[in-house]
Amino acid sequence: MTALVRLAGRAASWSRGASIAPPRGLGLLPQRRTAFQGARMANGGGKGGRGALIVLEGLDRSGKSSQCARLLSFLQGKGCATEGWRFPDRDTSVGKMISTYLANESQLDDRTIHLLFSANRWEKRSLMESKLLGGTTLVVDRYSYSGVAFSAAKGLDIGWCKAPEVGLLAPDLVIYLDVQPEKAAERGGYGGERYERVEFQKRVAEHYHSLRDSTWKVIDGSLPMETVEEQLRELAMNCISECQDKQLTNLPW
Numbered sequence: 001m002t003a004l005v006r007l008a009g010r011a012a013s014w015s016r017g018a019s020i021a022p023p024r025g026l027g028l029l030p031q032r033r034t035a036f037q038g039a040r041m042a043n044g045g046g047k048g049g050r051g052a053l054i055v056l057e058g059l060d061r062s063g064k065s066s067q068c069a070r071l072l073s074f075l076q077g078k079g080c081a082t083e084g085w086r087f088p089d090r091d092t093s094v095g096k097m098i099s100t101y102l103a104n105e106s107q108l109d110d111r112t113i114h115l116l117f118s119a120n121r122w123e124k125r126s127l128m129e130s131k132l133l134g135g136t137t138l139v140v141d142r143y144s145y146s147g148v149a150f151s152a153a154k155g156l157d158i159g160w161c162k163a164p165e166v167g168l169l170a171p172d173l174v175i176y177l178d179v180q181p182e183k184a185a186e187r188g189g190y191g192g193e194r195y196e197r198v199e200f201q202k203r204v205a206e207h208y209h210s211l212r213d214s215t216w217k218v219i220d221g222s223l224p225m226e227t228v229e230e231q232l233r234e235l236a237m238n239c240i241s242e243c244q245d246k247q248l249t250n251l252p253w
């Protein structure tokens with residue numbers, strides 16, 4: 001499958017980086033405040049705390065986009081104000097340069113592309129903050145950990161890779177979908193983009209491992225989609241309940 005076809009397919013179900021306008025007012029359940037006690041309801045009912053910043057990470061084809069879409073739909077169905085985001089956001093001018101690079105249609109120095117990925121997050125930081133403070137939970141497909149793990153896998157110094165991420169918002173929860181690189185390579189659409197090579201993905205996995213901290217939870221991404229989804233829901237709901245009164249912080253790197 002060409003990169004273009006893959007992109008078109010993915011764009012249909014998940015807006016890249018830009019926030020997806022949730023179908024407000026649609027499919028909302030009656031407002032019973034249970035797991036999301038205090039969380040802002042999608043139809044504006046009730047005053048609540050801030051939204052949660054939930055990030056999904058993992059190797060290429062580990063199932064992030066599928067699970068982000070499922071979680072988004074679940075949370076919105078529960079009446080929780082939630083948006084789905086993804087990085088890179090290929091819709092901005094920076095994102096278009098990244099997309100061309102990933103499709104092997106342009107060449108860029110390793111440090112230059114690293115800084116572009118980071119800039120692509122910085123251009124969304126203030127919107128991200130205002131959404132979260134306004135009570136909207138963000139489910140984000142890739143974030144700074146992808147930035148560091150993929151660039152470090154090319155041999156760049158990890159401290160250098162982390163530096164431009166300092167000051168971006170720290171996630172409340174990072175869910176890593178753990179799939180063996182060989183297994184991921186067997187999944188549909190593999191190989192269309194620059195980094196989709198098993199040997200490279202093995203190095204990425206090692207760097208992801210070194211980035212784990214207390215906000216990380218690991219789910220076995222080789223389990224059936226429904227099982228992964230179930231585990232993800234529970235982690236996300238707990239996180240949303242717990243972080244409402246916590247201050248937003250910045251990545252500590």
Ligand SMILES: Nc1ncnc2c1ncn2[C@@H]1O[C@H](COP(=O)(O)OP(=O)(O)OP(=O)(O)O)[C@@H](O)[C@H]1O
Pocket residue numbers: 058059060061062063064065066067187188189221222223224225228
């Ligand atoms: N748990 C699973 N078991 C089997 N197949 C899965 C599972 N999760 C996702 N898939 C399939 O794997 C492929 C990749 O899934 P998806 O696009 O969600 O991964 P991704 O991590 O977002 O990929 P990328 O990072 O390359 O964009 C899809 O064909 C999807 O249907």
Ligand SMILES: Cc1cn([C@H]2C[C@H](O)[C@@H](COP(=O)(O)O)O2)c(=O)[nH]c1=O
Pocket residue numbers: 060087088102117118142143144146147148150151193195196
């Ligand atoms: C955010 C980010 C991503 N990457 C890499 C990881 C993937 O190989 C691609 C993005 O592909 P997707 O299908 O859109 O998830 O880019 C990276 O190297 N650095 C980053 O910061």
